[in-house]
Amino acid sequence: MTSAEPLDKTVLELKDVRASYGNIEALKGVSLTVQAGEIIALLGANGAGKSSALKVTTGLLPPTGGSVRFSGRETKGERTERLVKRGLVMVPEGRRIFPALTVKENLLMGAYFRKDKQEIRRDQEWLLDLFPALASRAGQDGGTLSGGEQQMLAIARGLMGRPILLLLDEPSLGLAPKIIRGIFQTIGEINRTRGTAILLVEQNARLALTASARAYIMTTGRITAEGPSKELLENEEVKKAYLGG
């Protein structure tokens, strides 16, 4: 970034972040940045620490070192619900919608901290428009949705919080290619029309690299490669390790 005031455009900045579960060190110094309105991919094999990086970002896992800045402010010690209010929303791994709440109620939970009833209604309508599969099931319990519908609901629920930065943890997990394409199309659309920055954690590297502008690759708790997604798609090593040759 050659901009005169880079701080204003940086939404998220992780600097040498470390974190562990007991004596397992999951993050051994992770640095990454997300600029306003960007789609960034975070790739890596199982257990590389991608989810842990998101957990540290949202305050669900306390870092043991380094710093996390969100929209210009250090998040140290800030509770998750405060960060959500500031516009940092995570769609956790494995969907985790609320099965006993209806689709509409799930969406309302996403707007839990908001008080602007009118706007909440409008956002609800917008999202049901964006995901027609949900619209026809608006009154149905979340637990009765199919896997793909649950993922859409999880994303829609996240968007109800009007995030500045949306963290998506493996949205393609366990879904059919056709549904994945639909979801990725929608993610791109949200980014374009709303300017929401997106940090996309994926194992489906090809898809994520196609959808994103820049990407980071993680191996066992460290960032081992980064760059524009187009370049990474062409990179021989990346091809071999993550794109199936």
Place this chain on the structure above:
Amino acid sequence: MPEKDGKDPTGAPLRRPREKGRGKKILLSILRPLKAGLWLSLVAFPLVTFKFEAETRQAHFLPERIPLLLLICFGAAVAFDGLGWLKKAFGPGKRAGGILESPPEGLNRPRLSWVNRLLKSRFFKPASGVLLIFLAVLPFISSPYGVNVYITALIYITLGLGLNIVVGVSGLLNLGYVAFYAVGAYTYAILNAQFGLSFWVCLPLGALSATLLGFILGLPLLRVSGDYLAIVTLGFGEITRLVLTNIAITNGPRGIANIPPPSLFGFDLNQSVKPFLLKLGLIHSRTDLDKVLIYLIILMAAILTVAAVHRLENSRLGRAWLALREDETACQAVGVNRAGAKLTAFTLGSTWAGLAGVVFASQISFINPQSFTFMQSVMILSIVVLGGMGSIPGVVCGAVILILLPEYLRFFADYRMLLFGLLMVVMMVFRPEGLIKSARYQHIYRAPKAGEGDPSDSASGK
């Protein structure tokens, strides 16, 4: 899919644990109930082998009870372990107990049970109107004994609905709920005895003091969760009873007598109003107007509670409680303050117990610590579990069944607790969702009508 290949670290060692685990499994299945039995005996030891004389304030040690204690505890542990097997063999499948499977493709319309359908039908309003009139007239045409029983049933409906917020909706197992009931009752008894405050002043004060206590207690309590919460609340209930037994203002184990019934605009109903109504032929000569008034008050309170709990359940906060019960991490991810939401559930649940306590004190006019034992907590919890966690009609039915049935089946009175226990175990195994399932948990599917969205074509985007 074209992503990375066979580097899966979990691929190789999958087969090993099974072969090695067989002997260990059998050993575990023997050790597990033994361990549980040991724990149970340790916990129950002081309760069973010490007898506390309230009058002389002396404790007696009864070693001859130890064999019985061990027998019961280990027997119960083994029986409970066997239940797991029973449940697997005969119980409802994964559907129950909150684990939800995705519906089979194409079947996605939940069907409501008949009670919940009735509640949603157009007959509901006229039917509830008729029911209300009937309930309002009931005390005038019933015997004083009957009125007393109905008051008790209504008190327990209120208690059940209050505890339902805590246990049923929010999933916080509170085994010391009776403490808040006691605080309500004692608030009225003490304020009346010491300062002459009337029922009407004490009704909100009783509810308030129970609420306050719930808040103060909830603050540290809600740091623990699950089974620990159950044990701590159980302990708290017992501590409250012991405090009531041992301080001066409650008059210790002798309790407080002559608690007046509520008055209406300062009239003594049985002295001044009754002859008048008798002359008009509106009431029976045996009718106790004080009790009728209490009945009407608790009826109103119960109806208000139903309305309030219904509103709460469908409010922002109620949704958060339900969501919290299901997935705490997902709740955090959408910005719910977990501790705060739990604390409000715990606190608001206590309010109803305080309210019911005041009415209870005015009903029986004499309270002592023995009115507020652990058995009361068990009773209220049984109502919630039997009726259906999180289900308002369920809790109402549970209270009616558990309070009215024993009254009319006097024969069983001595074995009541034993029957409760048995009933709870049977319910947990065969119908964990309660008699009337909460409308939220009705995942029985039927085919969608023609023309509704095709589930296979559910990709998004425009």
